Amino acid sequence: MSKHVVFDVVGTCVGYGAFFAGIEKHIGPRLREHGIPSQLFGFAWMESSEREFTFLSISERYVPYKDVFKSLFYRVLWMSGISDPRSFATDAERDAICATYSDLELREGVKETFELLRKNGFTVWCLTTGDVERVRGYFLRARVDMPMENFKSCDAGGVAKPALAAYRPLFREFKEEDEKWFAAAHYWDVSAAKKIGFKGAYCSVYEKEDCAELFGEKMDVMSDTLPEMARKIIEACGK
Missing domain, CATH: 1.10.150 (DNA polymerase; domain 1)
Incomplete structure (x- = not known):
């Protein structure tokens, strides 16, 4: 798995x-x-x-x-x-x-977040609505390892998140028995990904107020910082 x-x-x-x-x-x-x-x-x-x-x-x-x-x-x-x-x-x-x-610059704790996940056996991916070259540049400038092959963009499919079709191609690349998480600081984003089968991890670093009552999807993990979110994902998978 x-x-x-x-x-x-x-x-x-x-x-x-x-x-x-x-x-x-x-x-x-x-x-x-x-x-x-x-x-x-x-x-x-x-x-x-x-x-x-x-x-x-x-x-x-x-x-x-x-x-x-x-x-x-x-x-x-x-x-x-x-x-x-x-x-x-x-x-x-x-x-x-x-x-x-x-x-734009990476948020505090991104490098630590990725390192924590990778040390515990996770593969880290990015799904963006932006062009991959620009988005990968954020990580290159901050010297945070993020391989080009692990970037996916909605531009390729001509569909925008949170349309469920934006999440499905990457979800379907994984095996049924795999652990599949989607992590974001937008509650709308994570709640949409959960509808197709991802487990959801939400960080309040951007929105502060999650307004969870609007979205009808309970998160599997919630945190105030990205490293805390990584630790909670790791803990949830260890159960």
Whole structure:
């Protein structure tokens, strides 16, 4: 029997600090003149992009997330209360902020988390909605071992998480008797993976409030840090 843990990447293994800092650097002072914190604008931009990305996917018009994200910049400025978004910011500023997504950094404890799991016989995988080259770069820059062959992207199948079809291809690569875990800091992500058979490990490092009552799936493991989550997965498999 083999043991596998599949991780979401952006939001789970990788934090958004560099992106929020990029907003602050390029348009933060102007945003504050309108009472808009950079982090709040960044959150609204990401969440709107994830919604449109998902809606396009489920209506069978898949568009890569990075393209959706870039397209929505001025719309989210408008929705934030900026009356003339294209006078407020430029395409060059938008593109510079988008580029900071490549500068995101691994969360504290990721290296320890992977090492704990591997020392206890687990194979670590990553399943992302982003392009593999960019996402793997986060690990390379932090000198955390993550083989290219263990990265999987929804782009390959033209479907977005949390559509169940996004999780099935990797799940089906494993044997029926294997230990198969999905780990993320998005409750929606883990709860969807559980519906196709993964055991679920949720870390509150990003969302803080899990809002578990919304999702109807009880987690097998819950933790506040990634290394704690790894230890709980190991313990659960030792029973």
